[in-house]
Amino acid sequence: MPLRIYLIGAGVISRTHAKAISELNVGDDVELSVADTNTKALQDFSKEFPHARLFEDVPSMLEEPAQPDDIVVVATPPFTHFKLACAALHTKRHVLCEKPLAVSQEQAEEMLELARSQDRFIGCCSDRFIGTPATEKVKQLIQSDQLGNLYHVTFIHRGQRGRPGIEYQPNSKWFLNHQQSGGGVVMDWGPYDFATLNDLLSPVKIEVLSAWLETPETDLQLPENTVFDVETHAGAQLLYYLSNGSTVSVNYERSSCTHGSERSIAEIEGLKGAVNWDWQSWEGPGKVDYTFDKNGILESDQHIAKSETTIHAMDRPLIYFYWKTQGKPSPAIVNEQAVFNFSCIQAIYECVATGRPQTVDLNSFHKASF
Ligand SMILES: NC(=O)c1ccc[n+]([C@@H]2O[C@H](COP(=O)([O-])OP(=O)(O)OC[C@H]3O[C@@H](n4cnc5c(N)ncnc54)[C@H](O)[C@@H]3O)[C@@H](O)[C@H]2O)c1
Known part of the structure; x- marks a missing residue:
């Protein structure tokens, strides 16, 4: 199976994650999917990453059965992180969430509980400047x-x-x-x-x-x-x-x-x-x-x-998280x-x-x- 990366959001930061995939050292064996509720954002994303599979909603993107190495990246505005990260965790996939992790303490703790119960990682992209x-x-x-x-x-x-x-x-x-x-x-x-x-x-x-x-x-x-x-x-x-x-x-x-x-x-x-x-x-x-x-x-x-x-700082979150999911030493x-x-x-x-x-x-x- 190829490594499967699912991006939620096709805005500014999502593109940096899509670019970082080429630095994972997994060759071409990667399948990139992206979901955004904004059609224009999806179209613009597709011009830059024509190989990506496009989805207009998150449930359709994540409905296929999960594989152990799947990574979902939540790259949307903070108020959406909780709902989207939980939806992705429920499909039993590792989730890397953009910073800030959530917008309230309760949300963050619930995300952790869910990640534990699903035996998956919930990560945060706040590690852009560590491990330097x-x-x-x-x-x-x-x-x-x-x-x-x-x-x-x-x-x-x-x-x-x-x-x-x-x-x-x-x-x-x-x-x-x-x-x-x-x-x-x-x-x-x-x-x-x-x-x-x-x-x-x-x-x-x-x-x-x-x-x-x-x-x-x-x-x-x-x-x-x-x-x-x-x-x-x-x-x-x-x-x-x-x-x-x-x-x-x-x-x-x-x-x-x-x-x-x-x-x-x-x-x-x-x-x-x-x-x-x-x-x-x-x-x-x-x-x-x-x-x-x-x-x-x-x-x-x-x-x-x-x-x-x-x-590069913008590549670090995905690379570190990928190492973590592979059981390698990582500052994720x-x-x-x-x-x-x-x-x-x-x-x-x-x-x-x-x-x-x-x-x-x-x-x-x-x-x-x-
Ligand atoms: N812009 C940056 O330089 C930067 C840097 C580091 C981290 N971040 C973080 O990344 C996250 C996103 O920021 P951005 O700058 O890319 O925002 P953005 O405004 O450029 O893009 C956000 C995208 O998310 C989409 N979206 C919103 N709700 C959605 C939903 N429910 N389902 C699917 N798609 C949805 C929007 O349509 C939009 O295309 C934020 O948490 C931000 O703090 C941004």
Whole structure:
């Protein structure tokens, strides 16, 4: 049997998954199917990928009997992820879902329950920036104790104008509508941010101590009836509890619109050394800057981390997930870890909504039932 990939949604991101298939190293032995309720989207997709089987609805695409290696990719706006991912899991296929995994905590936990009961993986595409040479180098510095006991992380990425639905991909107005997107910049970028932080720090528990969400005002002429009710600037103070018993203070900030300055920093500080690095490497290589004390003098070790096999960020989710389904070593984010990472994002929203600190415990997702 060929490897069968089923894409739900034929929009912007779906095409990147279709392109990634050629990087799976399975030759031509792949059957690609795609379903979209929008005929024009299907037709446009078909021009680029003429070999794909086209379906106007998801049930018709998934009605054929499942094979053990089948992969369904949910590549539609967030408010549809839950229903579509569950429908695909019910057919007993592995499901790779676009980020954010869902739009509510309940949905994410139900997806995990269903994946478990079907003995399939539910994965999230939030792993686009993990497993890169630079981030792996940082992991090695942490694991070899070259940073010592970790105590502080700064993860700040402030863009002045990069709002999806406005400056970026202006035709996809769903990004601006809370009901459809689940939230703004935290839902859009948080999945990548917390995938990276959690991959490196492996927290067993996190606390969101305080958080804020804002939407700086700009002069806009959006089409009539456009709903724009999501945050474009956010921040949170978190506490990460590590498996060795230590706690790390995490200063998190993200913006797609601020009147303040643009800046970007990913830095981890420990008692023996600190590292900042290009965590958001699209092509593969990235700079790693390690500073430490040697005989009372501040030393700096800067280098470009590279690997012989370069995987582009947009190809990583499908490739990593495919490896996972094949039982190979993979940094894919699936099942409990996918729901834990999503819960960290939800905890930021919950902290703002309730005005109270929020706790997320990885162990709670490992229980047989919630
Ligand atoms: N655009 C990006 O750069 C980007 C990057 C990474 C992740 N993502 C994520 O990918 C997902 C999709 O984003 P996009 O930019 O491709 O959106 P898009 O607006 O370009 O396309 C979404 C497609 O889904 C289809 N669709 C909606 N409901 C459907 C349903 N019930 N059944 C079948 N098809 C349906 C729409 O008709 C549309 O063609 C989102 O979760 C987003 O966060 C997007």
